[in-house]
Amino acid sequence: MLIGQLGSVQTHRPNARLIDEGQLLERPRLIRSGWACRARYLTNGRRQILNFYLPGEIMGLSADVDGAAQASYVSLTRLSTLDLGMLRSMVIERPHDVPAVTAAFHVMRLHEEYHLLSQVVRIGQQKAFERVAHLLLEFHARLSKSGLTEGNSFQLPLTQEVLGDGLGLSAVHVNRTFKLLKRKGYVKTGRSSVTLLEPEALSQVAGYREPMDYRPVDRAAFPHISISEPTRRPVPAMRPPAAFGRDTGSSPNGRPIGDSVS
Amino acid sequence: MLIGQLGSVQTHRPNARLIDEGQLLERPRLIRSGWACRARYLTNGRRQILNFYLPGEIMGLSADVDGAAQASYVSLTRLSTLDLGMLRSMVIERPHDVPAVTAAFHVMRLHEEYHLLSQVVRIGQQKAFERVAHLLLEFHARLSKSGLTEGNSFQLPLTQEVLGDGLGLSAVHVNRTFKLLKRKGYVKTGRSSVTLLEPEALSQVAGYREPMDYRPVDRAAFPHISISEPTRRPVPAMRPPAAFGRDTGSSPNGRPIGDSVS
DNA sequence: CGAAAATTTGATCAGCATCAATTTTAGTGG
DNA sequence: CCACTAAAATTGATGCTGATCAAATTTTCG
Numbered sequence: 125m126l127i128g129q130l131g132s133v134q135t136h137r138p139n140a141r142l143i144d145e146g147q148l149l150e151r152p153r154l155i156r157s158g159w160a161c162r163a164r165y166l167t168n169g170r171r172q173i174l175n176f177y178l179p180g181e182i183m184g185l186s187a188d189v190d191g192a193a194q195a196s197y198v199s200l201t202r203l204s205t206l207d208l209g210m211l212r213s214m215v216i217e218r219p220h221d222v223p224a225v226t227a228a229f230h231v232m233r234l235h236e237e238y239h240l241l242s243q244v245v246r247i248g249q250q251k252a253f254e255r256v257a258h259l260l261l262e263f264h265a266r267l268s269k270s271g272l273t274e275g276n277s278f279q280l281p282l283t284q285e286v287l288g289d290g291l292g293l294s295a296v297h298v299n300r301t302f303k304l305l306k307r308k309g310y311v312k313t314g315r316s317s318v319t320l321l322e323p324e325a326l327s328q329v330a331g332y333r334e335p336m337d338y339r340p341v342d343r344a345a346f347p348h349i350s351i352s353e354p355t356r357r358p359v360p361a362m363r364p365p366a367a368f369g370r371d372t373g374s375s376p377n378g379r380p381i382g383d384s385v386s
Numbered sequence: 387m388l389i390g391q392l393g394s395v396q397t398h399r400p401n402a403r404l405i406d407e408g409q410l411l412e413r414p415r416l417i418r419s420g421w422a423c424r425a426r427y428l429t430n431g432r433r434q435i436l437n438f439y440l441p442g443e444i445m446g447l448s449a450d451v452d453g454a455a456q457a458s459y460v461s462l463t464r465l466s467t468l469d470l471g472m473l474r475s476m477v478i479e480r481p482h483d484v485p486a487v488t489a490a491f492h493v494m495r496l497h498e499e500y501h502l503l504s505q506v507v508r509i510g511q512q513k514a515f516e517r518v519a520h521l522l523l524e525f526h527a528r529l530s531k532s533g534l535t536e537g538n539s540f541q542l543p544l545t546q547e548v549l550g551d552g553l554g555l556s557a558v559h560v561n562r563t564f565k566l567l568k569r570k571g572y573v574k575t576g577r578s579s580v581t582l583l584e585p586e587a588l589s590q591v592a593g594y595r596e597p598m599d600y601r602p603v604d605r606a607a608f609p610h611i612s613i614s615e616p617t618r619r620p621v622p623a624m625r626p627p628a629a630f631g632r633d634t635g636s637s638p639n640g641r642p643i644g645d646s647v648s
Numbered sequence: 649c650g651a652a653a654a655t656t657t658g659a660t661c662a663g664c665a666t667c668a669a670t671t672t673t674a675g676t677g678g
Numbered sequence: 679c680c681a682c683t684a685a686a687a688t689t690g691a692t693g694c695t696g697a698t699c700a701a702a703t704t705t706t707c708g
Contacts, residue, residue, distance in 0.1 A: 292510035
C-alpha cells in the first residue's frame with residue numbers, strides 16, 4: 125500500500141522558531157530545501173545547536189515526538205518542509221503495510237542519534253581545527269546522500285556565527301580556523317560553497333570516520349517527494365565498521381573475567 | 387498480563403567493555419547496581435563519555451538497539467545488570483498487553499535523549515565550574531528518582547578522570563574545579579560521596595533546569611525488580627517547562643511572516 | 649602492610665574568547 | 679542598475695581558561 129497524498133508544504137523565513145522547547149512536537153517534517161537545527165537557548169542569550177537538519181533529512185523523529193519538544197527547532201535559512209504526520213501515523217499503526225517508510229524512518233532516527241554522538245565527541249575532545257574539518261566532512265557526506273554534492277563541493281548556507289553555535293566556538297575563531305584550513309590547502313570556499321580539496325587527508329587529521337550504515341535512504345519510500353536538486357548520483361559503498369580494541373576479555377588489572385550469571 | 391520471569395542477572399568488573407562500538411546491541415539491561423556509560427574511543431587513546439547510566443536506569447534503549455551499537459558500552463564500577471530482552475519483546479509485539487512497561491521504556495528513552503542534549507550544552511557552552519556543578523545536579527536528580535539520594539547527598543563512585551572523560555576536561559582540572567566548588571561552599575565531598583550544600587544557588591550559577599517530565603518512573607512496571615537501596619521517598623512535583631521567548635511570529639528583518647501552504 | 653591507583657598541588661603554556669575596528673558581501677529601495 | 683545600509687567576514691591585540699607536565703601526598707585494596 126503506497127501513499128496517496130502527503131501533508132502540506134510549509135515555508136519559513138530564516139531564523140524562525142518552528143517549535144519552541146516544551147511545545148508539543150506533533151509531526152515530523154521532511155526538509156525539501158534549506159537548513160534547520162535543533163538548539164537549546166541559554167539565559168545568557170547564547171544558544172547551543174544540538175543538531176543540524178539538511179535538505180532531504182527529516183526533523184521531528186527523535187524520542188520527543190508526540191510530546192514536549194526537548195529543544196527548539198529553528199530554521200537557519202529559508203526553509204521548505206513537507207508534513208509527514210500522515211506517514212508517521214501509518215508507520216505507527218500499520219508498519220507492515222509500509223515497510224519501506226518504516227525502515228527509512230528507523231534509519232533516519234539512527235542517523236540523527238549518530239550525528240548527535242559525533243557532536244558530543246567533536247565538542248568534547250577536538251580542537252577548533254578538527255571540529256570544523258569534522259563537521260564539514262559530515263555535511264558533505266550527509267548532503268551527498270541526497271545528491272546535493274558536486275564532487276567534493278557543496279553549498280553551505282550557514283554564517284560563521286551559526287557554525288560557531290554548533291561547534292562551541294566563537295564566530296571569530298571559526299573564521300580563523302577557516303583561514304587556516306584554506307591556507308593549509310584542505311578546503312576552498314566560494315560565496316557560500318565549500319570544496320574539500322583533500323578529503324582523505326582531512327578525514328585523517330579530523331579523526332573522521334564514515335558511520336557504519338551510511339548508504340543513502342531508499343528514496344522509493346517517498347514516491348511523491350523529490351528533493352531540490354535531482355543531481356542524484358550513485359554513492360560508493362562504505363567500508364564496514366572498524367572494530368575496536370579488544371579488551372572485553374581481559375581485566376585491566378590482569379585478572380580473568382569475573383562475569384557471573386545467575 | 388504481567389511478567390512471569392525476567393532475564394538473567396549479570397555482573398561485570400569495573401572498566402569492562404560490555405559492548406563494543408559496531409557490535410550487535412541485542413537487548414536492553416536494567417542496572418541493578420553500579421554505574422556504566424556509553425563512550426566513543428578515539429585513536430589517540432582518549433575517549434569521550436556520551437552518556438552515563440546510573441543504578442535504576444536502563445541502558446540499550448537508544449535507537450541502535452537490534453543493530454550495530456553506535457558507541458561502546460562500558461562499566462565504570464562493579465556492575466549488576468538485569469536482562470530486559472524479554473520485556474522489550476513484549477513491548478514490541480504486544481505493547482497494549484504491557485502498557486506500564488511500554489510507557490516506562492518510552493520515558494526512559496526520552497530521558498536518555500534529554501541527558502544527551504544536556505551533555506552537548508554543558509560541553510559546548512559552559513565553563514568548567516558550571517559543567518561540574520551541572521553534572522552533579524543532574525546526577526542528584528537522576529539518583530533521587532531511584533531513591534538513591536540521602537537528602538542532598540549521594541554516592542558518586544567515579545574517579546575524577548572518568549568525570550573528565552564525560553565533561554571534556556582533564557582530570558587535573560576536574561580536581562581544581564572540585565576544590566573551588568568546596569571552597570565556595572557549594573558542595574562537600576566524602577570518600578566517594580557528594581553533598582550539595584546550596585542546590586538552589588548552584589542550579590542558578592550552573593544554569594541547571596529540571597527536565598519537564600522528571601517524575602520517577604512507575605516502578606510497578608517492574609514488579610520483580612528492586613533497586614539496590616529501597617530508600618524510596620516521595621519526590622516533589624517539578625515545575626512546568628519554562629516557555630521560551632516568542633519569536634516565531636515576527637521577522638528579524640521586520641517583515642510579516644511569509645509562511646505559505648500549498 | 650605494601651603497592652597501585654587516585655587525588656592534590658605547582659608551574660608553564662597553548663588555545664580560544666573577547667573586544668574593537670575594518671573590509672567585504674548581501675539585501676533594499678530608488 | 680546603482681546607491682545605500684545592514685549583515686557578515688576578516689584582522690589585530692589582549693587576556694583568561696584549561697591543558698599539560700611533573701612531583702608529592704593520600705587513599706584504596708589485595
